[in-house]
Amino acid sequence: MNEPVSMETVAKLYKGGHNVMAFFRELNGSQETNTLDAIMVSYDLQSGTYTRALETTSYASFMERFSTAVAALMDGFAPGSILEAGVGEASTFANVMIRMKRRPVRCAGFDLSWSRVFYAAKYARKLNVQAEFVVGNLTSIPSPDASFDVVYTSDAVEPNYGREVDILKELYRVARRYVVLLEPSYELGSDETRSHIRDHGYCRNLRGFAEGLGYKIVEHRLFDHSFNEKSQTGLLVIEKDPPPSPGEQWMGCPICKRSLTPATGHLYCEQCRRIYPVLRGIPCLLAENGILGSKYLEAD
Numbered sequence: 001m002n003e004p005v006s007m008e009t010v011a012k013l014y015k016g017g018h019n020v021m022a023f024f025r026e027l028n029g030s031q032e033t034n035t036l037d038a039i040m041v042s043y044d045l046q047s048g049t050y051t052r053a054l055e056t057t058s059y060a061s062f063m064e065r066f067s068t069a070v071a072a073l074m075d076g077f078a079p080g081s082i083l084e085a086g087v088g089e090a091s092t093f094a095n096v097m098i099r100m101k102r103r104p105v106r107c108a109g110f111d112l113s114w115s116r117v118f119y120a121a122k123y124a125r126k127l128n129v130q131a132e133f134v135v136g137n138l139t140s141i142p143s144p145d146a147s148f149d150v151v152y153t154s155d156a157v158e159p160n161y162g163r164e165v166d167i168l169k170e171l172y173r174v175a176r177r178y179v180v181l182l183e184p185s186y187e188l189g190s191d192e193t194r195s196h197i198r199d200h201g202y203c204r205n206l207r208g209f210a211e212g213l214g215y216k217i218v219e220h221r222l223f224d225h226s227f228n229e230k231s232q233t234g235l236l237v238i239e240k241d242p243p244p245s246p247g248e249q250w251m252g253c254p255i256c257k258r259s260l261t262p263a264t265g266h267l268y269c270e271q272c273r274r275i276y277p278v279l280r281g282i283p284c285l286l287a288e289n290g291i292l293g294s295k296y297l298e299a300d
């Protein structure tokens, strides 16, 4: 077993321009699978870089084109509620929301990294987008079933090689009508895209996994815009027969998925008797964030 790596070591590697996820893969002796910890550390250290990059003209002009196309796609679904899973700093999310003709009433996003969610909330405020952001994991989404008309991802499933089925099932569970994946496409991409995906150990064949689960694919094509032409974005749309409308509360326990009881500074799951902290306004809804408090209801 490897010694745990200190954040100081990893932060130094990151500062020195090293690929943190590749470092962890090597350490774990794995060519392709990124641990959730490696993904979290790597993205947490990068927090702030996406929204800063939006101040440069090349990323800003890409985002303008990309988010205009995504907004048009979303408008076609006329969603009353929308969730971006793996929202990062909301650089895509907030830009899509401001470009939608009819902005959904319920807008939300979650990410594995607290620092990224912190930047997401800040960026959404800057763009005047009303939305709620929480910390959460794609493999155990903190939301009751069918909470959002549309659930989408943008380059968030990609580092989760080996967890494709778990993630697809979770996205499908919390969606009411559509799951939309904007992820690098091995199947539709160029030779360069394929080797980029192989080198980074990114997910492949999301369509095949979705078909294996019996999901109805209504669209699968290369998307109109990719930031990096060596990593072409694919669009995969999965349609669901809509179940009844969701309840009032979309934040749920990541373990049992039921609605949480809000209180000052935390949320409580009556079923699992877990207390989830809300840090600087951000609900921390990873299963491991839950503090067991079986006598919680006895407290004043």
Ligand SMILES: C[S@@+](CC[C@H](N)C(=O)[O-])C[C@H]1O[C@@H](n2cnc3c(N)ncnc32)[C@H](O)[C@@H]1O
Pocket: 036, 039, 040, 043, 044, 050, 085, 086, 087, 088, 089, 090, 091, 092, 093, 110, 111, 112, 113, 116, 136, 137, 138, 139, 153, 154, 155, 156, 157, 159, 160
């Ligand atoms: C390349 S960034 C894209 C961020 C955002 N979707 C955008 O378009 O700007 C990938 C994001 O996915 C998140 N992510 C990756 N795996 C995740 C997981 N298993 N659960 C939650 N978030 C995850 C990362 O923390 C990171 O913020």
Ligand SMILES: [Zn+2]
Pocket: 253, 254, 255, 256, 257, 258, 269, 270, 271, 272, 273, 274
């Ligand atoms: Zn629970």
